């Protein structure tokens with residue numbers, strides 16, 4: 234372990250999208266360093282299993298709530314429940330997201346909304362519900378959002394995601410200034426490719442859709458990121474060791490976006506038929522997860 238195993242003792246951290254992928258990895262990392270962790274997602278069973286798995290390793294430190302972050306009332310009520318039943322949060326990780334690759338001309342308004350509202354509205358609602366309580370109670374807090382390097386480069390074929398993530402970057406910089414006087418810090422991380430099951434089903438659903446954004450061979454370091462590397466960065470930002478860092482988005486991508494294959498530009502060569510296959514494969518994956526949703 235790079236950090237002392239108790240360095241987050243006394244911290245209470247909410248991680249949205251904490252039942253799968255990066256969010257689950259972050260939950261495990263923070264709990265292993267002494268934090269109490271609360272995870273959110275829309276699938277109760279997925280959350281329950283993730284919490285149980287981590288708790289078997291670290292003791293009873295991870296708790297879960299089924300919450301759709303696009304619903305402000307549900308977010309406010311769930312944050313209130315944490316405050317009432319456990320105590321104030323000390324940190325928030327805006328990690329939940331929705332995304333899929335699609336030619337922008339073919340996106341339906343609902344397809345756009347599914348992605349943009351999850352990323353942008355969800356991060357705003359959750360940040361505001363925690364921030365308001367911190368300010369009212371004179372508590373400090375740390376917010377870390379999981380962004381992507383497309384906030385600087387843009388990316389074709391994932392335009393609603395690139396737009397909404399850029400908006401969360403703007404929120405990070407804006408509130409870093411507005412809330413600094415309350416001791417509330419806002420930072421973000423911009424990971425390169427860290428392969429996770431659901432993201433790869435959405436973003437690399439068929440052999441034809443494999444491009445630089447999801448491949449390790451075009452990362453200058455020649456490999457994907459490791460969960461512990463991302464965990465250590467987020468841990469630092471959530472800890473008291475980073476009290477003078479605010480308004481920053483820190484890239485963690487092995488040099489990927491500087492070498493420029495990090496977007497979905499390579500999909501320019503896909504035919505309509507290949508797009509239809511990619512859509513069918515990605516939709517089959519989301520239908521499966523939808524059938525498991527509890528909210």
Ligand SMILES: CCC/C=C/C(=O)SCCNC(=O)CCNC(=O)[C@H](O)C(C)(C)COP(=O)([O-])OP(=O)([O-])OC[C@H]1O[C@@H](n2cnc3c(N)ncnc32)[C@H](O)[C@@H]1OP(=O)([O-])[O-]
Pocket residue numbers: 330331332333334335340341342343344345347348381394425426431432435436446447511512513515516519523
């Ligand atoms: C390098 C890595 C960087 C990673 C970045 C990430 O963020 S990875 C994070 C990856 N993780 C996740 O994404 C996790 C969360 N993801 C999810 O919940 C789902 O995958 C979701 C994004 C489809 C949203 O579900 P939902 O229940 O909110 O919505 P819904 O099912 O009702 O559909 C709404 C509309 O979208 C349409 N549409 C859907 N798929 C496709 C497609 N492939 N093509 C075209 N269109 C598609 C669908 O037809 C409908 O429009 P319509 O027909 O009514 O006009």
Ligand SMILES: NC(=O)C1=CN([C@@H]2O[C@H](COP(=O)(O)OP(=O)(O)OC[C@H]3O[C@@H](n4cnc5c(N)ncnc54)[C@H](OP(=O)(O)O)[C@@H]3O)[C@@H](O)[C@H]2O)C=CC1
Pocket residue numbers: 249250251252253254255256273274275276279300301302303327328329330331351355379380381382423424425426427428429430431432522
């Ligand atoms: N993997 C990668 O290489 C990269 C990932 N990222 C970012 O990291 C984050 C995690 O991605 P990753 O772990 O790969 O993907 P996942 O699909 O595993 O994570 C997304 C999570 O968000 C949850 N979620 C989606 N919609 C909602 C909603 N409306 N309300 C509550 N929870 C929701 C999902 O759970 P459920 O469906 O049960 O609601 C899921 O747990 C995302 O923000 C992504 O953009 C950034 C750069 C690279």
